[in-house]
Amino acid sequence: MIFIDFLERIDSHYNAGLPFVAYRKPNENKLNALLQNSDNLEVIKDFTEKGFVFSPFDDSETSVLIPLSRSEKLESTFEILETSETLPKKEKLRTRSAADEEKETHIELVKSGVEAIENNQFKKVVLSRSEHVPLTENNPISIFQKLLQHYASAFVYCWYHPKVGLWLGATPETLVKIEGNRFSIMALAGTQNYKGSLAVKWQEKELQEQQYVTDFILDNIKDTIDNINVSETETVKAGNLLHLKTKIWGVLKPNAILLKDLLYSLHPTPAVCGLPKLAAKDFILKNEHYKRGFYTGFLGELNLETTAAPRSGRRNIENRAYAITRKSTQLYVNLRCMQLKGNNAIIYVGGGITESSNPESEWEETVSKSLVIKSVL
């Protein structure tokens, strides 16, 4: 389907008040959408469902499903006009008092996190805030297009359910990918501003907070994944930011575990929650000044089928019957995202706190992260 028709179909579905999701995976030009044929709120019961899942941070809350069998599937392509990801504009001046108050509140929150670490309540906690930005353009489909254009290496999405709300984002973080019995995941943490080069030095604080994520993942997959491989840790660019990333992959042990149990042994990882998980989560739920909802939850394709085409070449063409269809789940962590409500965008941003965190720098980090979204509004 051509791109204009794809957008028009989504737009009219949205105007009819029906649920949908439109998305593009990292570094692809293929666009996908699922348009649900009723406004029923479908929920995940056990993660054996097929469709697109949208899960909150707090796993005691409901995960929403856009079911494959009760949706129309659309596909299109999107070509990026220029290859480089444009750098966000500087933040627009807001009234000083509002920004000052938000800054003070966040700094106090970070200080209380550092104190809790000093008192041995946990080793790391990710603390976040929300920011309301008045919209000049409140058509989600145009904002979606800008995200597609600016963030080629992100998972870009626009998700809507009339009974839940409207969310958009461009996340750099994969929660898990499972294709057939092949499993992969990433440990992403540590942040600094991108200043034109990937060859940067990282402080001990960032190296440590990222190592916590890698160690947590390895510890939690050791009973369910065989042949575990761990990549070198590399610096990756996400919009105006750099992060540290380690890739981890392996093979699911046969019948070792249900997808639901595997997901909840990992989510929320110390990239978005903390270590140990439950103590950090408890602190977040009690101390953050708002409800995260779907921010730092996860989203993506659940139990869909992908067909791996054999490589071209005469022998493979003759053997086309052997193209393999695998069950595939590809889930991303909901970061660099916003919720549209009325004439406002609510932007969500946070960062990992360790014992050596500097509250002022942690505030600055959330400001930098907010620019990813602000630059498309």
Ligand SMILES: C=C(O[C@@H]1C=C(C(=O)O)C=C[C@H]1O)C(=O)O
């Ligand atoms: C929590 C966020 O990002 C996470 C926290 C990071 C950090 O603390 O350095 C980096 C990447 C993400 O794992 C966010 O973008 O809001």
